[in-house]
Amino acid sequence: MASRRKITLDRRKVVEKILKDRGDILLVTGLGAPTWDAAAVGDHPNNFYLWGGMGGAVLTGLGLALAQPKRRVLVITGDGEMLMGVGGLATVAVQKPSNLAICIMDNQRYGETGMQETHTEHGVDLAAMAAGAGFQKYSTVYNNRELAEAIPVLYSEQGPVFVDVKVTDAPQPMTLPPRDGPMLKHRFRENLLGHV
Amino acid sequence: MAISYKLQRRKVVHQILKERGDAAVITGIGNAVHDVASFNDDPKNMYLAGVMGGASMVAFGIALAQPKRRVLVITGDGELLAGVGSLATIGVEQPKNMSIIVIDNQAYGATGNQHTHTGSGVDLVGIAAASGFKKTALITTQAELESELPKIHSEPGPYFAVVKVTNKSSPRIDAPRDGTYVARRFRAAVTGESM
Amino acid sequence: MGNKKSKNWHWSQDVHALFKKLGIEQVAYVPDGGLAKLINRCQADASIRSVVLTTEEEGVAQMAGAWLGGQKGVLLTQSGGVGNCINMLSMMQECRIPLLALVSMRGEWGECFPWQVPMGQSTIPALEAAKVIVHHVDQAEKVPETVHAAARLAFDSYRAVAVVISQRISGSGSRG
Amino acid sequence: MATKKKKKTDWSKEVFKVLKKADIRQIAYVPDAGHTSLIKMAVADNAIKPVSLTSEQEGIAVLSGAWLGGEAGALLMQSSGVGNVINMLGMANECRFPLLMLVTMRGEWGEFNPWQVPMGQATETVLDAAGVIIHRADDPAEIAETVEAAAKIAFDSGRMVAVLIGQRVVGFKDWTK
Numbered sequence: 001m002a003s004r005r006k007i008t009l010d011r012r013k014v015v016e017k018i019l020k021d022r023g024d025i026l027l028v029t030g031l032g033a034p035t036w037d038a039a040a041v042g043d044h045p046n047n048f049y050l051w052g053g054m055g056g057a058v059l060t061g062l063g064l065a066l067a068q069p070k071r072r073v074l075v076i077t078g079d080g081e082m083l084m085g086v087g088g089l090a091t092v093a094v095q096k097p098s099n100l101a102i103c104i105m106d107n108q109r110y111g112e113t114g115m116q117e118t119h120t121e122h123g124v125d126l127a128a129m130a131a132g133a134g135f136q137k138y139s140t141v142y143n144n145r146e147l148a149e150a151i152p153v154l155y156s157e158q159g160p161v162f163v164d165v166k167v168t169d170a171p172q173p174m175t176l177p178p179r180d181g182p183m184l185k186h187r188f189r190e191n192l193l194g195h196v
Numbered sequence: 197m198a199i200s201y202k203l204q205r206r207k208v209v210h211q212i213l214k215e216r217g218d219a220a221v222i223t224g225i226g227n228a229v230h231d232v233a234s235f236n237d238d239p240k241n242m243y244l245a246g247v248m249g250g251a252s253m254v255a256f257g258i259a260l261a262q263p264k265r266r267v268l269v270i271t272g273d274g275e276l277l278a279g280v281g282s283l284a285t286i287g288v289e290q291p292k293n294m295s296i297i298v299i300d301n302q303a304y305g306a307t308g309n310q311h312t313h314t315g316s317g318v319d320l321v322g323i324a325a326a327s328g329f330k331k332t333a334l335i336t337t338q339a340e341l342e343s344e345l346p347k348i349h350s351e352p353g354p355y356f357a358v359v360k361v362t363n364k365s366s367p368r369i370d371a372p373r374d375g376t377y378v379a380r381r382f383r384a385a386v387t388g389e390s391m
Numbered sequence: 392m393g394n395k396k397s398k399n400w401h402w403s404q405d406v407h408a409l410f411k412k413l414g415i416e417q418v419a420y421v422p423d424g425g426l427a428k429l430i431n432r433c434q435a436d437a438s439i440r441s442v443v444l445t446t447e448e449e450g451v452a453q454m455a456g457a458w459l460g461g462q463k464g465v466l467l468t469q470s471g472g473v474g475n476c477i478n479m480l481s482m483m484q485e486c487r488i489p490l491l492a493l494v495s496m497r498g499e500w501g502e503c504f505p506w507q508v509p510m511g512q513s514t515i516p517a518l519e520a521a522k523v524i525v526h527h528v529d530q531a532e533k534v535p536e537t538v539h540a541a542a543r544l545a546f547d548s549y550r551a552v553a554v555v556i557s558q559r560i561s562g563s564g565s566r567g
Numbered sequence: 568m569a570t571k572k573k574k575k576t577d578w579s580k581e582v583f584k585v586l587k588k589a590d591i592r593q594i595a596y597v598p599d600a601g602h603t604s605l606i607k608m609a610v611a612d613n614a615i616k617p618v619s620l621t622s623e624q625e626g627i628a629v630l631s632g633a634w635l636g637g638e639a640g641a642l643l644m645q646s647s648g649v650g651n652v653i654n655m656l657g658m659a660n661e662c663r664f665p666l667l668m669l670v671t672m673r674g675e676w677g678e679f680n681p682w683q684v685p686m687g688q689a690t691e692t693v694l695d696a697a698g699v700i701i702h703r704a705d706d707p708a709e710i711a712e713t714v715e716a717a718a719k720i721a722f723d724s725g726r727m728v729a730v731l732i733g734q735r736v737v738g739f740k741d742w743t744k
Contacts, residue, residue, distance in 0.1 A: 084421070180505065257417065257453035260460070
């Protein structure tokens with residue numbers, strides 16, 4: 001069980017820090033706030049935003065990581081989205097993709113529907129679930145010092161790695177990236193593969 | 197890489213059922229149905245012969261509706277994994293009268309014994325604990341089974357145990373397959389209302 | 392259902408009152424904007440056990456258990472969640488277990504999020520394919536009576552019934 | 568219908584050849600008896616990454632990611648699994664991801680388990696509701712060519728396609744044994 005520690009981190013700043021030196025990583029974001037967070041840092045052709053398919057971000061990252069074993073794949077998603085497809089953690093752990101990193105912006109809320117509490121507000125420990133699923137590298141981040149330790153893990157530790165970042169539920173402006181699916185897909189593939 | 201275990205699933209399930217008292221028993225799809233049916237066809241058994249991933253939440257709904265009765269889930273590892281988020285939902289809700297027993301042969305028994313994730317490092321007990329289950333156990337021997345039996349039946353839950361068993365199959369003993377019959381018989385038996 | 396003329400009236404008031412009258416004791420949901428007011432009312436009501444799910448199919452299974460155990464429940468879901476439930480719904484059909492579901496539509500009326508459109512357009516055909524009886528309602532004043540009729544059909548005639556509440560009523564998904 | 572005497576495994580081998588020809592690199596599956604030999608071949612093939620799933624909806628997401636990363640994949644599942652993927656198909660539909668699904672049918676031809684019937688009977692309708700192109704194969708001799716055609720529509724025309732392999736092909740188990 002996660003110990004009750006004070007949550008102070010601001011999600012926008014966390015995502016900004018994570019993506020500041022993103023290099024050539026491929027980024028998949030889960031629907032809702034993580035997509036707006038990534039867009040607020042700046043739109044990028046290596047970003048694939050899920051605007052739907054709740055529960056699918058981590059598995060989209062898995063398929064991508066298997067297809068592109070030489071590229072680092074980072075999934076940034078929310079706690080509610082992660083919980084909806086939480087069996088996927090077991091599927092990922094069994095596959096052991098060494099280039100896949102999963103980072104949860106865990107505000108313990110369903111942000112898009114009115115900030116209702118999720119299970120992580122009530123003791124469900126996502127990092128421990130990842131451990132149970134078979135992840136060797138997992139952690140929960142509560143402050144900037146822990147975040148500074150976690151960022152290199154996301155980028156370069158042998159995957160799969162799982163980092164649950166506890167962030168406040170303070171509202172953020174919606175910053176919307178492009179939402180046309182075929183355009184996002186074409187842009188992503190063209191930039192990665194040189195063709196659509 | 198999978199370790200082999202000695203407990204036999206049918207004996208394990210029979211031993212658990214021997215002391216069920218007036219508990220309601222919900223089975224997941226596949227071998228769990230046959231394991232339970234081979235002990236006896238109790239009207240307080242609800243056999244799910246479909247809906248992979250649904251057994252725990254059916255039991256949870258019953259546990260809320262029947263707070264004075266123990267509700268046991270007997271299911272397989274593949275079935276549990278197909279709906280593993282349910283553990284988090286139940287962990288948050290903390291129904292005291294509910295136990296989940298996973299008969300883990302580390303294979304999808306009904307479809308050709310393909311390995312499930314539990315044979316490749318997935319720790320269901322760890323996931324249950326992370327989901328908020330206060331009482332969890334990993335049972336691999338007869339002695340461990342016997343020491344856990346009283347907890348399965350009466351420890352304030354939600355209780356969760358994985359019983360590691362051999363992947364040898366046992367003879368097929370069918371439960372009644374007509375869902376409308378099984379559901380109405382069950383409901384009448386646990387509520388005392390007429391069908 | 393009386394005072395719908397009042398400016399502050401919201402359909403969730405009457406539907407919550409109806410839940411009480413019908414003896415609904417379990418409500419399960421993945422939070423949704425269109426149903427938020429009803430969810431809040433249920434949460435505040437000590438006689439109704441509110442259960443937050445990780446995915447909607449859990450709720451179908453829970454409702455089966457509620458009825459098996461002698462209680463009545465209601466599943467509250469957004470249209471996207473319907474797409475997570477189709478296999479679990481086969482239990483309700485096979486066992487003829489009553490199910491009352493309230494579905495808040497997206498991808499239907501004035502939607503601004505294109506990714507919601509495919510599932511929104513599939514919602515009613517998918518429910519019907521799963522042999523769920525669909526009552527579609529697109530006026531707020533008619534929601535309570537529709538839910539009432541659906542509840543009778545569900546619990547008295549042992550059927551799976553979904554009240555599909557149009558996006559026209561909730562207005563969700565119109566930002567962006 | 569002259570080839571009916573062929574053994575069950577034959578169609579799997581032919582289908583596997585077709586999948587190789589289509590350069591399928593990821594095969595995601597929830598195990599199913601009807602797919603047993605295909606899964607075995609996928610696991611044994613070094614050029615293919617087999618991905619065992621806890622639930623079928625994960626497979627739609629995996630294959631979306633595979634295609635974003637430049638690889639083609641296929642999802643193997645039973646008809647009951649179709650009922651788990653409808654919401655996730657919304658993503659494939661909206662982005663027009665190519666998607667190849669091989670679905671072994673239950674609940675139709677000589678089914679013994681009544682609980683399989685509702686979902687088996689709903690399979691085609693819900694796939695259609697989700698915008699998936701449906702090809703059916705009830706004769707073992709036609710499965711491989713059907714999969715080949717489906718792979719073409721999927722990957723060349725960027726569509727979601729399901730090949731439904733009739734329960735008649737897989738056969739119904741004799742439960743008296």
